[in-house]
Amino acid sequence: MTYDRQEILKKIVNKNDTKMILLVMDGVGDIPIDAKTPLMCADTPNLDKLAKESELGQTIPVLRGITPGSGPAHLSLFGYDPLKYEIGRGILEALGIDVEVGEKDLVARGNFATVEGDIVVDRRAGRPATEENARVCEIINSKIEEIRGVKVRVFPGKEHRFVVKFTGDNLSDNLSDADPQKNGLPIVFTEPTSDDNSAKFTAEVVNEFLKNLKEILKNEPKLNFGLLRGFSKYPDLPNFEKVYRVKAAAIATYPMYKGLAKLVGMNVIPTGQSIEDELKTLEEIYNDYDFFYFHVKKTDSYGEDGNFDMKVKIIEETDSIIPEILNLNPDVLVVTGDHSTPAFMKSHSWHPVPYMLYSKYARKGLCQRFDEFECAKGTLGTFYSIDSMSLILAHAQRLEKYGA
Amino acid sequence: MTYDRQEILKKIVNKNDTKMILLVMDGVGDIPIDAKTPLMCADTPNLDKLAKESELGQTIPVLRGITPGSGPAHLSLFGYDPLKYEIGRGILEALGIDVEVGEKDLVARGNFATVEGDIVVDRRAGRPATEENARVCEIINSKIEEIRGVKVRVFPGKEHRFVVKFTGDNLSDNLSDADPQKNGLPIVFTEPTSDDNSAKFTAEVVNEFLKNLKEILKNEPKLNFGLLRGFSKYPDLPNFEKVYRVKAAAIATYPMYKGLAKLVGMNVIPTGQSIEDELKTLEEIYNDYDFFYFHVKKTDSYGEDGNFDMKVKIIEETDSIIPEILNLNPDVLVVTGDHSTPAFMKSHSWHPVPYMLYSKYARKGLCQRFDEFECAKGTLGTFYSIDSMSLILAHAQRLEKYGA
Numbered sequence: 001m002t003y004d005r006q007e008i009l010k011k012i013v014n015k016n017d018t019k020m021i022l023l024v025m026d027g028v029g030d031i032p033i034d035a036k037t038p039l040m041c042a043d044t045p046n047l048d049k050l051a052k053e054s055e056l057g058q059t060i061p062v063l064r065g066i067t068p069g070s071g072p073a074h075l076s077l078f079g080y081d082p083l084k085y086e087i088g089r090g091i092l093e094a095l096g097i098d099v100e101v102g103e104k105d106l107v108a109r110g111n112f113a114t115v116e117g118d119i120v121v122d123r124r125a126g127r128p129a130t131e132e133n134a135r136v137c138e139i140i141n142s143k144i145e146e147i148r149g150v151k152v153r154v155f156p157g158k159e160h161r162f163v164v165k166f167t168g169d170n171l172s173d174n175l176s177d178a179d180p181q182k183n184g185l186p187i188v189f190t191e192p193t194s195d196d197n198s199a200k201f202t203a204e205v206v207n208e209f210l211k212n213l214k215e216i217l218k219n220e221p222k223l224n225f226g227l228l229r230g231f232s233k234y235p236d237l238p239n240f241e242k243v244y245r246v247k248a249a250a251i252a253t254y255p256m257y258k259g260l261a262k263l264v265g266m267n268v269i270p271t272g273q274s275i276e277d278e279l280k281t282l283e284e285i286y287n288d289y290d291f292f293y294f295h296v297k298k299t300d301s302y303g304e305d306g307n308f309d310m311k312v313k314i315i316e317e318t319d320s321i322i323p324e325i326l327n328l329n330p331d332v333l334v335v336t337g338d339h340s341t342p343a344f345m346k347s348h349s350w351h352p353v354p355y356m357l358y359s360k361y362a363r364k365g366l367c368q369r370f371d372e373f374e375c376a377k378g379t380l381g382t383f384y385s386i387d388s389m390s391l392i393l394a395h396a397q398r399l400e401k402y403g404a
Numbered sequence: 405m406t407y408d409r410q411e412i413l414k415k416i417v418n419k420n421d422t423k424m425i426l427l428v429m430d431g432v433g434d435i436p437i438d439a440k441t442p443l444m445c446a447d448t449p450n451l452d453k454l455a456k457e458s459e460l461g462q463t464i465p466v467l468r469g470i471t472p473g474s475g476p477a478h479l480s481l482f483g484y485d486p487l488k489y490e491i492g493r494g495i496l497e498a499l500g501i502d503v504e505v506g507e508k509d510l511v512a513r514g515n516f517a518t519v520e521g522d523i524v525v526d527r528r529a530g531r532p533a534t535e536e537n538a539r540v541c542e543i544i545n546s547k548i549e550e551i552r553g554v555k556v557r558v559f560p561g562k563e564h565r566f567v568v569k570f571t572g573d574n575l576s577d578n579l580s581d582a583d584p585q586k587n588g589l590p591i592v593f594t595e596p597t598s599d600d601n602s603a604k605f606t607a608e609v610v611n612e613f614l615k616n617l618k619e620i621l622k623n624e625p626k627l628n629f630g631l632l633r634g635f636s637k638y639p640d641l642p643n644f645e646k647v648y649r650v651k652a653a654a655i656a657t658y659p660m661y662k663g664l665a666k667l668v669g670m671n672v673i674p675t676g677q678s679i680e681d682e683l684k685t686l687e688e689i690y691n692d693y694d695f696f697y698f699h700v701k702k703t704d705s706y707g708e709d710g711n712f713d714m715k716v717k718i719i720e721e722t723d724s725i726i727p728e729i730l731n732l733n734p735d736v737l738v739v740t741g742d743h744s745t746p747a748f749m750k751s752h753s754w755h756p757v758p759y760m761l762y763s764k765y766a767r768k769g770l771c772q773r774f775d776e777f778e779c780a781k782g783t784l785g786t787f788y789s790i791d792s793m794s795l796i797l798a799h800a801q802r803l804e805k806y807g808a
Contacts, residue, residue: 031767062806063412064787065794069807082807083407092808230808342765348805350798351767352785373770373783382785 006079006243009390015245018331018396021292025318027300027341029353029372038308039371042315046322048369055362057380058352061339067350073338074260078240079389088232094163095259099155101234106171108231110162112223118186124160125222136223137162143216150205172199178210179227239265249285251278252295261293279321286328303341311343332395333358352382359395410483410647413794419649422735422800425696429722431704431745433757433776442712443775446719450726452773459766461784462756465743471754477742478664482644483793492636498567499663503559505638510575512635514566516627522590528564529626540627541566547620554609576602582614583631643669653689655682656699665697683725690732707745715747736799737762756786763799
């Protein structure tokens with residue numbers, strides 16, 4: 001089957017005054033240790049009560065067996081085909097450190113590196129302190145303002161990482177990585193990967209930047225060069241609010257997720273750092289929007305750390321705000337993850353993601369609690385995350401009949 | 405979504421030192437008689453124990469409701485889109501009787517037939533003894549060596565069936581069947597189904613062969629002509645070992661399955677006729693490969709015969725080698741079928757196929773035994789067989805994250 005999901009929805013979506021909440025516990029799915037997953041170990045009276053009033057299922061973020069990054073996993077949940085739309089690594093890195101990216105921008109991930117002559121001897125420049133990184137970025141920004149009419153800025157990340165942003169007309173991201181990938185190899189410059197003038201021009205600008213960088217940093221003992229990877233322009237994504245005819249608010253604490261929400265056209269609402277803060281924000285803005293993306297980050301962070309117990313705790317903390325969310329009386333509340341992050345694996349994984357949809361139109365009553373096994377047997381079955389948006393809109397009675 | 409699965413996997417697949425075994429019980433899926441399928445009737449302590457340590461699901465070989473032949477069913481399991489790649493019937497027939505087929509070969513299925521004048525009076529020539537068939541094939545091969553530079557050989561099959569192989573440059577399989585399909589109708593010659601010279605030339609060669617055949621066999625009382633169907637050239641399939649970056653061994657007793665494995669580029673390992681022999685082969689070559697396709701044929705054969713009890717016995721025989729397979733300590737072991745062959749139907753069917761995946765990363769613990777009903781409620785859900793390869797590679801930790 002080949003079709004664009006959003007093209008279909010656009011034709012049948014209506015506005016009404018329903019409210020929809022998509023609560024994403026990042027990486028919540030897990031695999032059992034001693035027969036229990038964190039969701040099974042957690043004391044979650046509110047989620048379990050909700051499960052009895054909801055319809056459950058499990059989602060495949062991209063394809064079975066494919067472990068998604070945060071980009072494709074969120075795109076799917078927002079109803080964008082993750083195999084059609086790609087969010088470049090440069091963009092994600094930029095979003096992750098809160099760098100604004102617009103349509104005229106080209107961004108890339110950078111590593112500060114140590115070179116001796118033309119040889120890269122340390123691709124991570126000895127993993128400098130973040131302050132050291134910031135100091136060098138400031139030097140660069142003070143010495144390079146623009147190259148051939150293209151504005152250049154660098155932004156410090158953690159340790160050796162930085163982001164470079166080029167702003168100008170007619171920039172292209174058809175560029176190869178400027179990175180030898182291994183220590184002990186000579187410096188590599190970028191090359192255009194397409195035949196047009198835009199790519200050639202951009203490659204010249206980037207390479208001139210790299211040569212300037214080498215000159216400017218020649219007296220630095222360690223951070224004396226930069227490697228650039230993942231050149232990416234602002235992706236051209238259909239606008240979430242226009243496709244689904246909603247006013248959409250994003251409540252998230254981490255820059256990358258705010259950035260992803262902004263990329264698709266949601267309104268990112270300033271909030272605090274805790275789940276409680278996010279709840280307060282939701283309550284404050286509840287009358288002003290009709291779709292709410294509510295992101296809980298730390299289920300994933302503790303999964304990545306292999307910290308099973310703290311993942312359990314974050315689930316319990318999320319459970320505790322469910323009554324207040326329900327007090328808002330949403331027409332649809334979905335509780336799910338963007339992907340699984342098993343604590344045992346300390347990484348994202350391909351495992352299906354628990355999914356629970358609460359609505360008065362749900363075919364409720366089969367499942368007793370919210371965990372991987374109950375979701376696996378739920379009436380929604382196993383489905384692709386990209387189906388979530390149409391399920392949400394359907395339960396909000398915003399979708400017209402398809403055909404007569 | 406429209407994409408080529410293997411193109412995606414190729415970009416994210418890595419090598420490591422894991423071992424993966426795909427154990428295919430041909431046609432193992434069934435439907436219940438007196439509430440029980442052969443898998444449910446069989447005494448399978450080892451498979452059931454494995455089920456508790458595994459993740460279960462059920463697969464759709466091609467599409468729901470579509471009964472697959474062995475070709476598409478196996479292609480799917482090997483991760484090839486069965487709707488994109490077609491293995492011609494001529495090729496399958498040739499593989500089935502162990503005829504080597506190469507890139508310059510064109511093969512077709514043949515029936516020996518009885519003609520009177522130009523009328524086909526018996527399309528199966530009275531179902532001759534296989535020896536009679538072999539005798540006539542020998543006559544043909546001794547009288548016809550080549551036609552217009554194209555080498556011709558015939559190979560006897562069972563009863564009236566044979567395979568003809570044409571070897572030469574520039575042959576085409578765009579040819580209509582040379583078969584009136586019914587008794588009592590005149591002889592039919594092949595016609596090119598495309599407009600190119602290659603198809604025209606090949607049709608001329610084939611028709612000259614048929615005319616020679618009629619002349620050579622004119623004094624035979626019954627086997628005095630041949631009908632040809634399913635002209636096919638060697639299919640151009642991506643190489644299994646290159647796509648998945650594995651060293652792959654195929655252990656199978658029947659020529660067709662060895663042939664299918666060879667077509668996709670696996671190494672076919674000589675083995676004996678029993679499941680025990682196949683196990684021994686697996687043990688002997690275990691260090692030399694990292695992917696193993698292990699084929700058990702007789703679950704299907706007894707299904708086709710309608711022999712429920714013997715199907716049960718073959719399942720039990722397969723169960724008995726599970727401990728020895730586990731002793732090899734594979735990282736991933738999948739036990740499944742290529743399709744269902746319900747004994748009650750005496751034929752392949754469209755029913756989903758039980759699927760069990762054993763790995764330390766499996767979301768195990770929901771299911772108690774290996775049968776159709778437990779698999780239907782498993783955490784892997786219902787999925788297309790084409791997903792199996794990505795699941796196997798994922799559990800072997802051979803797939804990189806998709807996107808950032």
